[in-house]
Amino acid sequence: MKFENEVIQGDCLKLFRNIPDDSVDVTFADPPFNLKKKYNNYSDTKKFQDYLVWCKQWISEMVRVTKPTGSIFIHNIPKWLTFYATYLNEIAAFKHWISWDAPTAPMGKSLQPSHYGILYYAKNVKQNKYNEIRYPHKRCRKCGYLLKDYGGKKASLHPFGPLVSDVWTDIHRIKHNKYRDHHPCQLPIHLLERIILMSTDEGDIVLDPFLGTGTTAIAAKRLGRNYIGFELDENYIVISQDKITIEKSNSKIGNIWVSFFSNYLATIRNTDWEELSNHFLLPPNNKAIDRSKIDFKERKKVLKQFEFIINGNGSKKKSRDQINVELKFCDC
Numbered sequence: 122m123k124f125e126n127e128v129i130q131g132d133c134l135k136l137f138r139n140i141p142d143d144s145v146d147v148t149f150a151d152p153p154f155n156l157k158k159k160y161n162n163y164s165d166t167k168k169f170q171d172y173l174v175w176c177k178q179w180i181s182e183m184v185r186v187t188k189p190t191g192s193i194f195i196h197n198i199p200k201w202l203t204f205y206a207t208y209l210n211e212i213a214a215f216k217h218w219i220s221w222d223a224p225t226a227p228m229g230k231s232l233q234p235s236h237y238g239i240l241y242y243a244k245n246v247k248q249n250k251y252n253e254i255r256y257p258h259k260r261c262r263k264c265g266y267l268l269k270d271y272g273g274k275k276a277s278l279h280p281f282g283p284l285v286s287d288v289w290t291d292i293h294r295i296k297h298n299k300y301r302d303h304h305p306c307q308l309p310i311h312l313l314e315r316i317i318l319m320s321t322d323e324g325d326i327v328l329d330p331f332l333g334t335g336t337t338a339i340a341a342k343r344l345g346r347n348y349i350g351f352e353l354d355e356n357y358i359v360i361s362q363d364k365i366t367i368e369k370s371n372s373k374i375g376n377i378w379v380s381f382f383s384n385y386l387a388t389i390r391n392t393d394w395e396e397l398s399n400h401f402l403l404p405p406n407n408k409a410i411d412r413s414k415i416d417f418k419e420r421k422k423v424l425k426q427f428e429f430i431i432n433g434n435g436s437k438k439k440s441r442d443q444i445n446v447e448l449k450f451c452d453c
């Protein structure tokens with residue numbers, strides 16, 4: 122396929138013309154939000170209607186190139202997503218509005234914006250490829266107990282963690298400058314890994330028309346998927362190419378693709394748990410899940426394998442995608 126595993130510099134509307142109908146498994150877009158952000162090359166200040174007309178063009182292209190089994194994801198602030206959804210409802214099938222909990226700067230006389238939305242559409246709802254995914258239980262970092270009160274349902278707790286819902290509170294924005302590239306709005310890699318694990322299989326193709334500094338391509342490569350990235354700005358292209366080249370397709374435990382972040386698994390596929398559980402020290406009974414986190418049988422070996430993600434290119438510095446994880450404590 123043309124452009125497969127390439128990052129191409131140019132205007133996405135022109136580049137889309139090279140991509141045949143129904144040819145990629147997933148399209149993901151994180152467009153400029155028209156919020157006067159400081160990009161190198163792109164003016165983020167279109168007139169209201171102009172911005173929407175432009176968005177409609179690339180959204181149509183995303184839907185056109187996505188396979189009937191495929192999915193379309195668009196990340197933006199809720200204001201723009203309401204317009205996108207109205208249009209998408211005519212040409213694709215609504216699946217979810219994912220609310221990604223990510224506090225932003227106060228906006229004056231309004232409620233404090235505290236989430237971004239990710240629209241999740243299927244090209245064809247009956248044929249759509251979808252995998253249930255799980256994230257680790259949230260625990261008090263001091264005493265290890267589960268933060269959520271599961272009441273009388275503890276006996277049926279999953280040893281790893283709950284199924285992911287449409288509200289994502291466990292993935293944080295990259296807050297610290299030292300963990301980000303010179304780009305105003307870089308997404309965390311494990312956010313894209315969650316989307317990719319949920320909607321694709323090994324070898325599938327993920328296309329991102331606004332690649333920025335390469336987040337989607339890196340996530341795809343780490344998970345053994347293929348990518349196509351478009352980006353207007355040459356500087357961002359150089360940054361992403363440098364990063365993609367040194368990435369490895371090895372985000373795996375045994376034969377299972379997983380999303381690894383910091384020093385834990387951020388997302389796994391539900392169907393993989395049976396095989397994956399062989400790599401964990403499981404609690405003696407379900408009640409014990411309440412107070413003890415499961416750990417890898419061979420922790421050192423696993424951390425060694427993911428050293429690249431944990432430390433970033435073998436250096437002592439923390440990786441670019443590592444962020445300040447909020448400390449949450451219970452009443453202990």
Ligand SMILES: C[S@@+](CC[C@H](N)C(=O)[O-])C[C@H]1O[C@@H](n2cnc3c(N)ncnc32)[C@H](O)[C@@H]1O
Binds near residue numbers: 153162333351352354
């Ligand atoms: C919100 S950022 C994407 C950030 C990306 N998700 C990341 O994690 O690095 C939007 C990107 O779209 C690029 N862009 C703007 N207009 C474009 C166009 N017409 N075609 C391709 N890329 C464009 C900008 O240069 C910017 O890097």
